Amino acid sequence: MNLARPAVPGDAAELVRLRKGMLDSHRGPDPDIGWQPAAERSLRERLTGPGGDLMACVVDRPGPPGGLAACAVGTIEYRLGSPGNPTGTTGYVFSVATDPDLRRRGYSRACVEALLDWYRTRGVRRVDLRASREGEPLYASLGFVRTPDPSMRLTLSLTS
Numbered sequence: 001m002n003l004a005r006p007a008v009p010g011d012a013a014e015l016v017r018l019r020k021g022m023l024d025s026h027r028g029p030d031p032d033i034g035w036q037p038a039a040e041r042s043l044r045e046r047l048t049g050p051g052g053d054l055m056a057c058v059v060d061r062p063g064p065p066g067g068l069a070a071c072a073v074g075t076i077e078y079r080l081g082s083p084g085n086p087t088g089t090t091g092y093v094f095s096v097a098t099d100p101d102l103r104r105r106g107y108s109r110a111c112v113e114a115l116l117d118w119y120r121t122r123g124v125r126r127v128d129l130r131a132s133r134e135g136e137p138l139y140a141s142l143g144f145v146r147t148p149d150p151s152m153r154l155t156l157s158l159t160s
Contacts, residue, residue: 003107004114007056007071012043014068015056015095022097026132053077057114059107061099070098070107074115076124084126091119091127096135109138116142 007015016039024030046054053076061067073095081088093115098108119127130151131139 002110002114003059004057004072004110005060006049006114006118007043007047007058009044009047011056011058011068012040012047015043015058015071015073016040018068018071018097018099019073019095021099022095025100055115055118056095057111057118059110061102068099069102069105070096070111072096072108072111072115074119074127076119076122087123087125089122089124089126091115091124093127093129096129108135109142112138112142 016036019039020033020036043056046052047056054073055075056071056073058068059070061069072093074091074093077090077092079085079088079090093112096108096112098105116127127144128147129139129144131144
């Protein structure tokens with residue numbers, strides 16, 4: 001029995017709450033919550049079912065209904081094909097989070113496995129993620145390996 005289920009638009013607030021906890025655990029507590037309403041709106045719009053390019057898999061918190069214990073979110077990105085990836089589709093896993101009081105129960109594993117199943121049904125063969133030191137053993141046990149690709153980022157300013 002898989003504990004994970006696909007998230008629905010009504011899970012958006014809980015997905016954002018779990019993401020905030022995950023970000024705070026990596027970067028330290030950040031009082032900035034101004035991003036949360038936009039993130040929640042985006043999730044409500046994009047969690048439309050398995051046919052879209054974004055999927056979140058969640059495990060419900062044990063006990064009274066209403067909260068989530070864990071989640072994993074993923075997107076499908078479309079790039080030009082290459083010898084190792086002729087279709088150019090690449091999955092990207094992010095926002096894998098479990099409430100601290102519910103860790104070590106297999107919830108994140110269940111979410112990531114469900115997300116990998118979704119990628120398989122969509123024909124995605126390559127899946128990328130960035131792993132924290134704590135998360136790396138889980139991902140390695142699922143078959144992820146480190147790559148030599150360097151990562152760089154540019155933040156563009158938006159003009160009106």
